[in-house]
Amino acid sequence: MNALLRTEKLNRAFGSLVVTSDVDLEILPGERHALIGPNGAGKTSFVNQLGGQLQPSSGRILFKGEDIAGLAPEAICRRGIARTFQKNNLFRGLSVRENVRLAVQAHRGNIYQALRSIQADRGLWERADELLASVGLHGDAERKVSELSYGEQRQLEIAIALASEPELLLLDEPTSGMSPSETDGMIALVRGLPKSLALLMIEHDMKVVFSLADRITVLYYGAVLASGTPTEIQASARVREVYLGEAH
Secondary structure: OOOOEEEEEEEEEEOOEEEEEEEEEEEOOOOEEEEEOOOOOOHHHHHHHHHOOOOOOEEEEEEOOEEOOOOOHHHHHHHOEEEOOOOOOOOOOOEHHHHHHHHHHHHOOOOOOOOOOHHHHHHHHHHHHHHHHHOOOHHHOOOEHHHOOHHHHHHHHHHHHHOOOOOEEEEEOOOOOOOHHHHHHHHHHHHOOOOOOEEEEEOOOHHHHHHHOOEEEEEEOOEEEEEEOHHHHHHOHHHHHHHHOOOO
């Protein structure tokens, strides 16, 4: 099977500080791939390069065979890559449903269109409702974002990301700061996403990683330390030494 996304010798440095070093990583269509490693290993810097928030110093990012390295985030999103962030950027004064409707409207290219047909407008709301149902928030549609719990806000972020109909979803620490029950809910949500959707998630909680990942890549000082199945990663003495033996 051809890779959906592949990085080749991806490097990023800030002066003498190297945050990603010759990173080769491959994600297959529909694969759940976890990116783990100690704090400061370069995980977020790597994902920022995939999403266009950070330009690589060198190397290639091939998505469906096209080199997207250095493209703007909007261009990368249009090609089929969406992401969530550690810190959300939601419209807290608007309703849950309005937040998702705006994302659907932006994806369909009419975010600034003042005059829309009633039918087109109805289609936006219907799609927003479908997305909310997919993340378990349909019953919260009319609540303001500011009234949601932290875990519910993370669910909403995923609905917004899905509005762009991506083929690859980048999740940056989706369970960070969650209670155990919220974490269990997020595991169930991610597990229930369409099998056609590939995922790359940064995650520190090993329960989440080993519950969801088909493959795991370990970054260490910006470089790939190991990559393989959960069983292979658990069996790696080097990974246990530098990461899995730590308290997380």
